[in-house]
Amino acid sequence: MRFIPNNEPARKAMLAEMGLPDIEALFAGVPSEVRLQRPLQVPPGMAEEEQLQLFSQLAARNEAQQVVSFLGAGSYPHYAPLVIDSLIQRAEFFTAYTPYQPEISQGTLQAIFEFQTFMTHLTGLDIANASVYDGASATAEAVLMADRLARGRSRVLLTQALHPHYRRVVDTHTHYLDVQRDTVPADPATGRMDVAALERLLDEDVACVVVQQPNVYGVIEDLAAIAAPVKRAGALLIVTVSEALSLALLEAPGALGADIVCGEAQSFGVPVAYGGPYLGFMATRDEHKRQLPGRIAGETVDADGQRGYVLTLATREQHIRRERATSNICTNENLVMLSALIYLTTLGRAGLLQVARQNVSLLAYLRERIAALPGYAAAFSGPSFNELAVRCPRPAAEVVQGCLRRGVLPGLDLGRWDAGRADTLLLAVTETKTRAHLDALVNALREVAA
Amino acid sequence: MRFIPNNEPARKAMLAEMGLPDIEALFAGVPSEVRLQRPLQVPPGMAEEEQLQLFSQLAARNEAQQVVSFLGAGSYPHYAPLVIDSLIQRAEFFTAYTPYQPEISQGTLQAIFEFQTFMTHLTGLDIANASVYDGASATAEAVLMADRLARGRSRVLLTQALHPHYRRVVDTHTHYLDVQRDTVPADPATGRMDVAALERLLDEDVACVVVQQPNVYGVIEDLAAIAAPVKRAGALLIVTVSEALSLALLEAPGALGADIVCGEAQSFGVPVAYGGPYLGFMATRDEHKRQLPGRIAGETVDADGQRGYVLTLATREQHIRRERATSNICTNENLVMLSALIYLTTLGRAGLLQVARQNVSLLAYLRERIAALPGYAAAFSGPSFNELAVRCPRPAAEVVQGCLRRGVLPGLDLGRWDAGRADTLLLAVTETKTRAHLDALVNALREVAA
Amino acid sequence: MSGNHARPTGFFQPEPLSFEYPPGGEPGAKLRALDVPEVEPAQAMPGAALRSDGLRTLPQLSEFEVIRHFTRLSKLNVSIDAAMYPLGSCTMKYNPRLNEVVARLPGLTEAHPLMPDALVQGSLEILWRLTELLKEITGFPAGSLQPAAGAQGELTGVLMIRARQEAKGERRRYMLVPDSAHGTNPASAHIAGFEVREVKSLPDGTVDLAHLAEAMDADVAGLMLTNPNTLGIFERGIRQIADIVHAKGGYLYCDGANMNAVVGISRPGDYGMDVMHLNLHKTFSTPHGGGGPGAGPCFCTAELAPHLPVPRVVKEDGGEGARFRLDWDAPQSIGKLSTFNGNAGILVRALSYILAMGGDGLHEMSEVAVLNANYLRHRLADVLHVSTEAPTLHEVVFSDHGLADHGGITTLDLAKRLIDYGFHPPTTYFPLTVHGALMVEPTESEPRAELDRFVDAIHAILAEADRDPELVKTAPHLAPLRRLDETRAARQPVLRWTPQGSPPAK
Amino acid sequence: MSGNHARPTGFFQPEPLSFEYPPGGEPGAKLRALDVPEVEPAQAMPGAALRSDGLRTLPQLSEFEVIRHFTRLSKLNVSIDAAMYPLGSCTMKYNPRLNEVVARLPGLTEAHPLMPDALVQGSLEILWRLTELLKEITGFPAGSLQPAAGAQGELTGVLMIRARQEAKGERRRYMLVPDSAHGTNPASAHIAGFEVREVKSLPDGTVDLAHLAEAMDADVAGLMLTNPNTLGIFERGIRQIADIVHAKGGYLYCDGANMNAVVGISRPGDYGMDVMHLNLHKTFSTPHGGGGPGAGPCFCTAELAPHLPVPRVVKEDGGEGARFRLDWDAPQSIGKLSTFNGNAGILVRALSYILAMGGDGLHEMSEVAVLNANYLRHRLADVLHVSTEAPTLHEVVFSDHGLADHGGITTLDLAKRLIDYGFHPPTTYFPLTVHGALMVEPTESEPRAELDRFVDAIHAILAEADRDPELVKTAPHLAPLRRLDETRAARQPVLRWTPQGSPPAK
Ligand SMILES: Cc1ncc(COP(=O)(O)O)c(C=O)c1O
Numbered sequence A, B: 001m002r003f004i005p006n007n008e009p010a011r012k013a014m015l016a017e018m019g020l021p022d023i024e025a026l027f028a029g030v031p032s033e034v035r036l037q038r039p040l041q042v043p044p045g046m047a048e049e050e051q052l053q054l055f056s057q058l059a060a061r062n063e064a065q066q067v068v069s070f071l072g073a074g075s076y077p078h079y080a081p082l083v084i085d086s087l088i089q090r091a092e093f094f095t096a097y098t099p100y101q102p103e104i105s106q107g108t109l110q111a112i113f114e115f116q117t118f119m120t121h122l123t124g125l126d127i128a129n130a131s132v133y134d135g136a137s138a139t140a141e142a143v144l145m146a147d148r149l150a151r152g153r154s155r156v157l158l159t160q161a162l163h164p165h166y167r168r169v170v171d172t173h174t175h176y177l178d179v180q181r182d183t184v185p186a187d188p189a190t191g192r193m194d195v196a197a198l199e200r201l202l203d204e205d206v207a208c209v210v211v212q213q214p215n216v217y218g219v220i221e222d223l224a225a226i227a228a229p230v231k232r233a234g235a236l237l238i239v240t241v242s243e244a245l246s247l248a249l250l251e252a253p254g255a256l257g258a259d260i261v262c263g264e265a266q267s268f269g270v271p272v273a274y275g276g277p278y279l280g281f282m283a284t285r286d287e288h289k290r291q292l293p294g295r296i297a298g299e300t301v302d303a304d305g306q307r308g309y310v311l312t313l314a315t316r317e318q319h320i321r322r323e324r325a326t327s328n329i330c331t332n333e334n335l336v337m338l339s340a341l342i343y344l345t346t347l348g349r350a351g352l353l354q355v356a357r358q359n360v361s362l363l364a365y366l367r368e369r370i371a372a373l374p375g376y377a378a379a380f381s382g383p384s385f386n387e388l389a390v391r392c393p394r395p396a397a398e399v400v401q402g403c404l405r406r407g408v409l410p411g412l413d414l415g416r417w418d419a420g421r422a423d424t425l426l427l428a429v430t431e432t433k434t435r436a437h438l439d440a441l442v443n444a445l446r447e448v449a450a
Numbered sequence C, D: 001m002s003g004n005h006a007r008p009t010g011f012f013q014p015e016p017l018s019f020e021y022p023p024g025g026e027p028g029a030k031l032r033a034l035d036v037p038e039v040e041p042a043q044a045m046p047g048a049a050l051r052s053d054g055l056r057t058l059p060q061l062s063e064f065e066v067i068r069h070f071t072r073l074s075k076l077n078v079s080i081d082a083a084m085y086p087l088g089s090c091t092m093k094y095n096p097r098l099n100e101v102v103a104r105l106p107g108l109t110e111a112h113p114l115m116p117d118a119l120v121q122g123s124l125e126i127l128w129r130l131t132e133l134l135k136e137i138t139g140f141p142a143g144s145l146q147p148a149a150g151a152q153g154e155l156t157g158v159l160m161i162r163a164r165q166e167a168k169g170e171r172r173r174y175m176l177v178p179d180s181a182h183g184t185n186p187a188s189a190h191i192a193g194f195e196v197r198e199v200k201s202l203p204d205g206t207v208d209l210a211h212l213a214e215a216m217d218a219d220v221a222g223l224m225l226t227n228p229n230t231l232g233i234f235e236r237g238i239r240q241i242a243d244i245v246h247a248k249g250g251y252l253y254c255d256g257a258n259m260n261a262v263v264g265i266s267r268p269g270d271y272g273m274d275v276m277h278l279n280l281h282k283t284f285s286t287p288h289g290g291g292g293p294g295a296g297p298c299f300c301t302a303e304l305a306p307h308l309p310v311p312r313v314v315k316e317d318g319g320e321g322a323r324f325r326l327d328w329d330a331p332q333s334i335g336k337l338s339t340f341n342g343n344a345g346i347l348v349r350a351l352s353y354i355l356a357m358g359g360d361g362l363h364e365m366s367e368v369a370v371l372n373a374n375y376l377r378h379r380l381a382d383v384l385h386v387s388t389e390a391p392t393l394h395e396v397v398f399s400d401h402g403l404a405d406h407g408g409i410t411t412l413d414l415a416k417r418l419i420d421y422g423f424h425p426p427t428t429y430f431p432l433t434v435h436g437a438l439m440v441e442p443t444e445s446e447p448r449a450e451l452d453r454f455v456d457a458i459h460a461i462l463a464e465a466d467r468d469p470e471l472v473k474t475a476p477h478l479a480p481l482r483r484l485d486e487t488r489a490a491r492q493p494v495l496r497w498t499p500q501g502s503p504p505a506k
C-alpha cells in the first residue's frame, strides 16, 4: 500500500533480523478464537484520481452551493481570509500532536497563549482555555464547572432561549448527576429573558444560571439586568455565545457580571462544513482557574531564561488527576483554534469591528424590508445583531419550501424545534451577503406569502 | 494596503528618525519632468472575496472542462499526484530565490541534483541541467550550443516533423546568427525522417541535426538509423522530446547516439495550464558540460566534510561571463522542475513504466477503433506512443467543430499549421482517459463523418 | 548599540506575541464594501450594551505580518512529515494529502448543518458510508459518528451502558478501570456519574482475572478495557473477562485507541465487547492538528443501539426524493453530545483514508505497525528494559530499569536528548504501571531506515550519558528553547498577555 | 554500535538522495486500473527501439517517503515568509496567497494551450486585462506577455530593435551596456547577434553622458539601460541619454527589473525609452520558486510594436461569439519566444496582484519600498560605506570600504554571518562597479521591526568581528551546513548521483 514505506523486501529483511518466519508470528498473542477468519469486507483500495472523482460527486450531491442560504442558528458563514488555510496546512501545525514537549512545540503553545489572550479580551474575563469540542459541549462543561464550584447547590437555571442543541447536550452531560434543571422563560414580546421569572426561580440552591447572548432568537439580552439578581442569589452567571462575532460590538459579558463566558467560536473564519469541526471556548475569572477544563498554556522561561510557553495547570487534567479531573477532554480542537486565532489576528481590531458593523447594517436593512412586507413581522421587539426571528403569514415550513423553489433558503423553520413556533423563521445575515441577496430573499418571501 | 506592514504611524516615525518631512523627499532624484503627474489608471484595490469571484467567473468562461479533450501536440494532460502541489506550496520552496547561498538552500540544491540525475538516466546521457524555460527554448538553446561546439560549421538541419512552434522559436533565436537552417523531409508513408534525404543534406558544414522523438506526428523515429550518417558527417545529433513520458519506454536517445537530448518535461505532472509555466530540459555528454546552458548543481563538501550541493560551473553563466555566457538565462523554471522531480520520485521506476504502458495500451485501443472507422485512417504507418495523426474524410477543421458539438475536442486540426494537412487530425491519449472517453471520441468521429 | 537585541538564532527567528506588535493601521484582510446603508450599531441595536473599549487592546497586523508571524511559529514545531514521532498511544501516522483535499471541497464545507436533508445528500451519504465501513471493521451492528474525540466517545459509551441499565431498572454505582488505562477512561466514567474502581494488572501487564472476578459485583456497571492495552498487549483472557463482566450484568467498554494493531485481525464486536470508541485521528489517519480536532465514533451491540446519540443517519431504500436522512426519533437515546453532526470534516478524511487503503491495505497497515514496533523492541532490548515478557503488538513500553546506570539519567533526559537527534520523544511516564515508562509506537508509516536511525540515536545517547551525563541531563541543546520551567508556570500562572507584563502571581 | 551514523542535528534531519533509498516496492502513486486491453509495448510499437534497462536505476519511494523526503529538503531552505530576504535586485516581497489560489482554479489549469479560442475566453481575457494594465503602468502602447523571464524579455526587446533597424535597412553591429548592468543584458545582446560595448559609469553610479555620446555612433543599435539602475539610482540624465541615443538612430532598451521603485511615479514609456521588460516575479509579487518560473513581459512604443512576438491577444469589440482571440497575423514579428503563451500561470498571479493592490496600492508599494531602503541606508551609514552620494531609491549598495578594519572580514563573511542571525544575506559582489558590493533591497514588505533587527544584526556582527574575527570568517555556524567548497565542485564536477559514488574527475 502506497502509504506504507516498508515494502516486501524490507519486511523480509526485518523479520530475518528478528529471527522470525513471518509477520503472523508477531500475532501469537492474539488468541485464535478471537481472530477474524475472513478478509474485511472493505472494497479494494482506490486510486487517488478515482477518489477525487467520487468525493467530487458526493460534494455535488449537496445542493448547498445552489441556494442562497440565510441559515444561522449556531453556525454562521463568515468570509475566511485565505491566509488561514494556507498557514494551517503547514505540516508543523496540522500533523503535530498536543504540545507535551514544549521545547519543540513553541509554535502551538504560543498560538494557544495568544488565543487565550484574545478570548480574555473579547469576553472581558481573566483567563480562557484553548478550546473544547464545540459550543454545546462548552456550555455543558461550564455547567459542570459551576456545579463543582458551587458545591452543595443542586439547581441549574437555563434560559428558554437557549439553542435547543446546547440544551440537549447539557442534559446529556448532567443527566446522571444530582442536578435539577429548570427553564427561565423568555418574554414573549421582547424575546429577552423574563427577569421577573428569573428572580422567582432563583434561590440559595441555584448553582448557576445559563443565558445565551444573543439568544437563540437572535435577541440581545440585557445581561446587566440578569446579572444583578443572579449575584444576589450567590449563583454563578454563565453566558454562552453561539455567534462569537457579536463579541466585537456587544459589551464583554465579563464586564456585565458573567462568571463564565463560553460558546462557539466557529464564526471566527471556520467553515460551516456540515457542523464540524468547530471549537468551543470557555473563559472565567482568575479565581476559578483550577476548575476550568481544557488545555491551558502558561508563560515561563527556559533554562537560559528565555521566555517560552508550556501547558500548565495540568493537575486539572485527566492524565494526572484521572477521575478527579475537571473534565475528560483530551484531544480538543487545536487546529480549529489556530484557524480562529489566525482569523482574529488577520482581521485585528479594525477588521473585527468592520465585519461586525457590516453584519449589523445588513440585518438592519433586511429587518426594515421585512417589516414592510405584508404578513411578515419581527417575532420579537428586542435588539438583534445579525440574526432575526420572523413571524410568517404561513407555516414557516411552507415558506422554506416556497423560497427554496426560488433558490433561497430563508432560514430555519423554528417549528422543527418547537411546535409552538411553527410560524417563525430564524434567519441570519452575515457579510457574505450583498444587497442583491437580501433583495432576493425579500422577493421570495413576498412571493411565497402571496 | 494590507500587504504592506509599515502603516502610516510607522512611516512617520521612520521619516522622523531620518529627519525627512515626507516620503516625497526620497524621490528628489527622479527629475520632475519624467514624473507621472496623475494617478495610475488602475482600478482601486479589490477585496479578496471579490477577486475570488472574479477569477472564478473568468475560469468558468473557459469551457475547457466541459469537453473531453484529445489535444496533445506539445502539452499533455497527465494525472499529477496531490503530494506535488502540497509540497511545492511549502514557503521554503516556493518563495525562495535561486540558491546562491548554498548553506541555506540545500533543499533546492539537492532537488536540482536529483532532477539532474533523473534526467541523465532518462536520456541516457552524462549530465543534465535543471531546466530552461520550455521545450521550444530548450531546442533553441541546444542549437545555439551545437553552434558553439561546432565552430566553423554553419548549417543546421531540422526535421520537417518538428513541432512548428519549436521550429519558430529556433528561428527566432538563430535569425541574426550566421546560421543556415535546412529542413529534412519526413517520409510521407511512415511519417519518419527520410534518412536518404538526410544523407543527401548532410555535409561537413552541418553543425547539428535536430530530430523530434516521437515526432510532431506522434511517430517514433528510428534514431539509430538517423544517428549513423550524422556521426559520419561529424555533426551533432540533437533529439528533442515534447512528450517526456515516452522516455520511460523508448530507448534512451543517448544510448542511440544523441549528443544533446532536450525538450519539454511538462508531462511529468505539470498542468497544461494554457501553456505554462512548463520546463525545458537539456542533457548532454560530459565533454560538453561547459557549453550546457542553465543552472547546474554539483556535489561538494562543507568545511566539516559533510556532503552538500552548490550551483556550479558558474563560468558558463551570464552573471560571471556576461556576453560570453553560454546563455542569457537567469531565472528558469525551478519550481516546475521541483514539481516534475516530485512526480518522478512519486511514480518511481514502477509507476513511470505503468503510466507509460497505460498510454500505449490506450492509444493502441483507439488506433484499432479508428482504423475500423469508415473514412478515417492513421496518417502514417510508423509506430506511435500516445499520439496519432489521423486522416479524416472531411477537413479536420469541420471534424473538430462537429465533435465539439458532441462534447469532444478530438485533437488538433493540423491545417492550422500546414495547409497541406488540412485533412489531418493530431490526437493524444493519456492515462487521464478511460475506455468511455475513447468510445465517445470514436462515436463522435463516426457521426461527424456521416 | 544600546538596545541591540540581535542574537544568532539561526533558522529560528525570535517572534513576539501578536499583542506586542506596534499599533497597526489597516486590517490584514480587506472586506468587500458594504452595499447597503451603513447603520450605527447604537442605532441598529437600541437597548443593547455596546463595548466601551472599541477592541482597543487587540493587535492589528498586515496580511504579510500574519503570514510571517505564524510561519515563524510553525518553525518552532516538529512534524510527522519531517521525522518519526513515536508517541506511544497516539498513533502518529502519515496524514495523506488526498484527505485534506477532499475535506475541503466547497460542496462539503459550504453545507450548513441545519440544511434540509434534501440539500445535503452528499454529506449524509459520506456519514452513512463511513458508518457502514466502521461497523464492518469493529464487528458491531450499530454506531454513531457524533463524538468529537476519543474521550467523548468514551463518555458516550459509558452513558449508553448507564442508560441500558437504567432501562432495566438498575442504577449501578461503580465502573471498573484497569490501572494501566488512559486517564480519559476514569474521567469519562466519573462524568457519567460513576465511581471508579481500579483493577490491578498482572506483572505481565494484562488484567488480573482473579482480581477482576472479585471486583465485579452487582453494583458494578462494567469494565472499561483498552485492547490491545496500553502496553501493546492483546488481552489473552478477553473471552473470560467478558464472561466475568457479563455474568454479573455488567457491560464491557472497549477503548479502541489501539485499534491500529488489529484492523482486519480481530474485531471487538466479535469477542464480547459491548460498546467501543475508535480514534479516527489515530487509526484512520486524520491529522492530530496539535491537539485536535479528532473524532471518536462509538460502536455497539444491537442491545445497546437504542441508546446511541441522536440524530442518526438513515438510508431509505427505494422511493424517490431524499435517500439519506437524519433520524431524531430515538426515545431511548442518551441525547446529543455535540452541537450538530460531530466533526464532519474529520469524518470525510477518515472515509477517504479507508477507501484509499481498502480491506487489504488496512490489514497490511496493522501488520506493518506491529512489525515496526517489534523490530524496535528487538533492536533495543539489549540496551533498554522491555517492560513485559508478553508479546506486544503496535507499541513497546520500556521501563527505566537500568537506565540510571548510564550516568544517572532518567527517562525524561533520554526523551529530551532525542530531540537533539531530530526525533519527537516517545510518550513518557505512561502507562503509570511501568516505572519511568518510555512508550514507543512507530506505526506502519516508518521506513526501516528511520527505525534504525532511532535505534542508533538511543545507542548514541546512552554512550553520551556514560561519557558526559550532564550533556544528556541538560538536553535539548539544539531546539529553539532549552528545558522549560513547568513548575514556575504552574505556581505563578501567567495565562494571557498583559501590557504591563506578567500579572502578579496569585 | 558499529555503523552508528547518529548525529545530533536538531531540527534538521539528514536526508539521503532519493536514489540512495533501498529498492522499493509499489509506486508512491496508485493509478486507476486500465479498462482497455493491456498491450505489450513491443507489440503496440513495432519497430521502435525500447529501453533495455527497464528504468532499473530509478528510485522507488512510498507516498509518505516522498512527503518526508521533500519536507526534510524544504527545511534546509529559508523563505521570505520566515524572515527578510534582502537580496538586492531580486525584489523579494510577500507572495500573496490569493494569487496561488486563483492560479490553481481548475478552469484555468485544465485549459490546453491549443484549444480553439472560443473554449478559452477566460484565459484570453486574463492575458488581455493584464496587458492593458501593464501598458498603463509602463506608459507604452503595446506589449507581449510571452517572455518567460526577464532575460527572455531582454532578448525579445533587443531582437525587436534589431528587426526595426533591419526593416529600415540597417544592420548595426554594437549594443551599448553600462558596466553596472546585470549580466543578462550583455548576454541577451550577444544572442541577438550584437557585439557588446561597455559604457562607463560616473563615480556616483550614473551613466557618463560624455562617454555615452562618444560611444554612440551609427554602428550602434542602442543602449540597454536599467532604470533605476543597479545602485538604486534614477538616471537623472535620462532625457539627455534618450536624445543622444535617438539622435544617432539608436533605440533605448529599459531593463525594468527595478520597477518596484517607481510604479505610479514615473513611466519608461513617458521619458524616451523604446522598449522594456518587467519582471513580474519581482515587481508584481509572483513567487520566485527557488529560481523561477517567472515572467518577463515586454512593452514598447508604437514604432516597435509590429515586431512584437506572435501570437497576440486581441479583443474584438461588438459582434457575437468569441470576444478575445489569438492573432498570428504579424508579418514583421520577430516570431515566437516560448512554445505556447508564455508562463500563463504566472501571468494570472500578476493580474491578481495588481487587482488587489489597485492604483493607490501600487503607488504606496513603491513609496514604502523606497522608504524602507533609505531607512536602512540611514541607519547603517555610520557602520557601512554607502557606495554613492546620490539619492537612492528601492535599494542601497554598500561597498566593503572600511569593512576589513573589523578583524579583516570581507563582504562574504558579513553575508555568511547574517545567516546565523536568521537572515538571507543581501546580494554580494554585484554590481561589479562597487568594490565588495553588499546590495540590500528590503522591499515594501518588511516591517520596521525587521529592518531594525537587520541593523542590529549588522552591528552585532561587526562587534563580533572586532572581538573574534574567526567566528565571522568561518560563519555560518547555525545553518544545516557550514561553508561549502565551491572550488572543488567546479574543479571536480560531480553532477549526478552514481551507484559507484562520485564519478572520476575529468
Ligand atoms: C488509550 C487511550 N484512550 C483514550 C484516549 C483519548 O482519546 P482522545 O484524545 O481522542 O480524546 C487516548 C488518547 O490520547 C488514548 O491513548
Ligand SMILES: Cc1ncc(COP(=O)(O)O)c(C=O)c1O
Binding pocket: B329, B330, B331, D089, D090, D149, D150, D151, D152, D182, D184, D185, D226, D230, D255, D257, D258, D279, D294, D296
Ligand atoms: C537588473 C536585472 N536585470 C535582469 C535580470 C534578469 O531577470 P530574470 O532573472 O527574470 O531573467 C535581473 C534578475 O536577476 C536583474 O536583477
